[in-house]
Amino acid sequence: MVVRITPTSGPNRRKTAPSTVRVIDYTLDDGRDNPEQYRLLTTILDPGKADARDLALAYAQRWEIEHTFRLMKSQMGWAAARVRHPEQAERWTWLLVAAYTQLRPARTLSADLRRPRERRTRPGKPPTPYRARRAFRHLRRQLGTPARLPKTTHPGPGRPPGSTGTPAPRHRIGSEIRKTDPAGTGGRKKKG
Known part of the structure; x- marks a missing residue:
């Protein structure tokens, strides 16, 4: 089914043109007692370009990707x-x-160490990969x-006697430049 959607809220709702979308209703049977109904909206209007079944499966895989990003950000x-x-x-x-x-692949080899909650x-x-x-x-x-x-092994020879190390180069941060340079030239000399 193809429908047109018009924004009903927001500051630019009168200026925004209506969007034409395709509505796909499907049920995802993942083994639970009562499978959930889903409604997917897509701007791919031609069913020949993307079949409804393929879009529904791709949307289900999206959650796997989201959990991967969450694990990589929070735990890794x-x-x-x-x-x-x-x-x-x-x-x-x-x-x-x-x-x-x-x-x-380590998920099948690892024990399920779960927290009480x-x-x-x-x-x-x-x-899950998090528990693995x-x-x-x-x-x-x-x-x-x-x-x-x-x-x-024993420690290496180190620096020759009498030599000193050179300090690592340090770069000033933007806030430090503003504090020490009231003219706002960024430490550069003016030409002329």
Whole structure:
């Protein structure tokens, strides 16, 4: 079914043109006692471009992706990384994706360590990646490591006597520039 939707609230509701959307009603039977009814709105009006069944399955997969982002942000430190360059942020993201792809197969091997407020997992269903991450320290002990034990060594030679280290370069932050430079030139000298 194709319908037109007009905004009924908001400051620009009179200026906004109505949107034409396709409405898809479907039931998702995921094994519960009473399957839920869903109504999906899409701007893909042609059923030949996207079948209603494909859109419903893609929408159901969306929640898996949302939970992945939530796990990466809250538990794996995606948003807490202190990076200085965009390349570092991209590398950090790919490292977390690699770690997450290791957690997915580890779900079947790990024990279900749940907190008192959490429900038990259904029989035959593996724990969530969040719980697999929580049980990872126990799992790592079971699996071992392919690496050998580190060799015992003594400390390296260090700096030659009499030399001093050079301090790391520091860059001023925008607020520091404003405090120390009332003219607002950013520390640059004027030409002329």
